[in-house]
Amino acid sequence: MGLLDNMKAKLGPAKDKVSDLAQQHGGKIQHGLDKAAKTADERTKGKYSDRIQKSTGKAKHAMDRLAHKNEPGPDAGGTTPPAEPPPTH
DSSP states (O other), X not given: OOHHHHHHHHHXXXXXXXXXXXXXXXXXXXXXXXXXXXXXXXXXXXXXXXXXXXXXXHHHHHHHHHHTTTSOOTTTTOSOOOOOOOOOO
16 A cells, blocks of 8 residues: 555545534534634725635535535536536527
8 A cells, every 4th residue: 555545544534524524513614714704804904805705615615515525416426417518609
Protein backbone atom coordinates (compact mmCIF):
# COMPACT_ATOMS: atom_id res chain seq x y z
CA MET A 1 0.00 0.00 0.00
CA GLY A 2 1.22 3.44 -0.84
CA LEU A 3 1.22 6.50 1.35
CA LEU A 4 -1.99 7.87 -0.19
CA ASP A 5 -3.78 4.58 0.27
CA ASN A 6 -2.79 4.54 3.95
CA MET A 7 -4.03 8.10 4.41
CA LYS A 8 -7.34 7.36 2.68
CA ALA A 9 -7.86 4.28 4.85
CA LYS A 10 -7.22 6.25 8.03
CA LEU A 11 -9.25 9.31 7.05
CA GLY A 12 -12.27 7.35 5.76
CA PRO A 13 -13.95 6.96 9.18
CA ALA A 14 -13.34 10.65 9.97
CA LYS A 15 -15.02 11.67 6.72
CA ASP A 16 -18.03 9.49 7.54
CA LYS A 17 -18.30 11.04 10.98
CA VAL A 18 -18.12 14.57 9.56
CA SER A 19 -20.82 13.67 7.07
CA ASP A 20 -23.07 12.32 9.82
CA LEU A 21 -22.55 15.46 11.91
CA ALA A 22 -23.34 17.65 8.90
CA GLN A 23 -26.59 15.73 8.41
CA GLN A 24 -27.57 16.04 12.07
CA HIS A 25 -26.63 19.69 12.55
CA GLY A 26 -27.11 21.18 9.08
CA GLY A 27 -29.45 23.93 10.27
CA LYS A 28 -27.08 25.04 13.01
CA ILE A 29 -24.15 25.08 10.60
CA GLN A 30 -26.11 27.14 8.05
CA HIS A 31 -27.12 29.59 10.78
CA GLY A 32 -23.52 29.87 11.96
CA LEU A 33 -22.29 30.58 8.45
CA ASP A 34 -24.93 33.29 7.99
CA LYS A 35 -24.06 34.85 11.35
CA ALA A 36 -20.33 34.83 10.59
CA ALA A 37 -20.94 36.37 7.15
CA LYS A 38 -23.10 39.11 8.64
CA THR A 39 -20.48 39.91 11.29
CA ALA A 40 -17.67 40.00 8.72
CA ASP A 41 -19.74 42.22 6.44
CA GLU A 42 -20.52 44.63 9.28
CA ARG A 43 -16.90 44.84 10.43
CA THR A 44 -15.66 45.56 6.92
CA LYS A 45 -18.48 48.10 6.46
CA GLY A 46 -19.74 46.33 3.35
CA LYS A 47 -16.45 46.72 1.48
CA TYR A 48 -16.22 42.99 0.74
CA SER A 49 -19.92 42.08 0.62
CA ASP A 50 -19.72 40.33 -2.74
CA ARG A 51 -16.75 38.21 -1.70
CA ILE A 52 -18.33 37.34 1.64
CA GLN A 53 -21.59 36.25 0.01
CA LYS A 54 -19.77 34.21 -2.61
CA SER A 55 -17.60 32.48 0.01
CA THR A 56 -20.58 31.80 2.26
CA GLY A 57 -22.43 30.24 -0.68
CA LYS A 58 -19.47 28.00 -1.45
CA ALA A 59 -19.20 26.94 2.20
CA LYS A 60 -22.93 26.12 2.32
CA HIS A 61 -22.68 24.15 -0.91
CA ALA A 62 -19.72 22.15 0.44
CA MET A 63 -21.60 21.45 3.65
CA ASP A 64 -24.64 20.29 1.68
CA ARG A 65 -22.46 17.94 -0.37
CA LEU A 66 -21.04 16.45 2.84
CA ALA A 67 -24.47 16.07 4.40
CA HIS A 68 -25.99 14.35 1.36
CA LYS A 69 -23.19 11.95 0.49
CA ASN A 70 -25.54 8.96 0.24
CA GLU A 71 -27.86 10.56 -2.28
CA PRO A 72 -27.15 10.03 -5.97
CA GLY A 73 -25.79 12.99 -7.83
CA PRO A 74 -23.63 13.80 -10.83
CA ASP A 75 -20.45 12.69 -9.03
CA ALA A 76 -22.02 9.55 -7.56
CA GLY A 77 -23.09 8.07 -10.89
CA GLY A 78 -26.75 9.02 -10.47
CA THR A 79 -29.32 9.07 -13.21
CA THR A 80 -29.15 12.82 -13.84
CA PRO A 81 -29.24 13.34 -17.61
CA PRO A 82 -26.43 15.37 -19.16
CA ALA A 83 -27.14 19.05 -19.76
CA GLU A 84 -28.17 19.94 -23.26
CA PRO A 85 -26.29 22.66 -25.11
CA PRO A 86 -28.07 26.01 -25.34
CA PRO A 87 -30.16 26.52 -28.47
CA THR A 88 -28.52 28.40 -31.30
CA HIS A 89 -30.48 31.07 -33.09
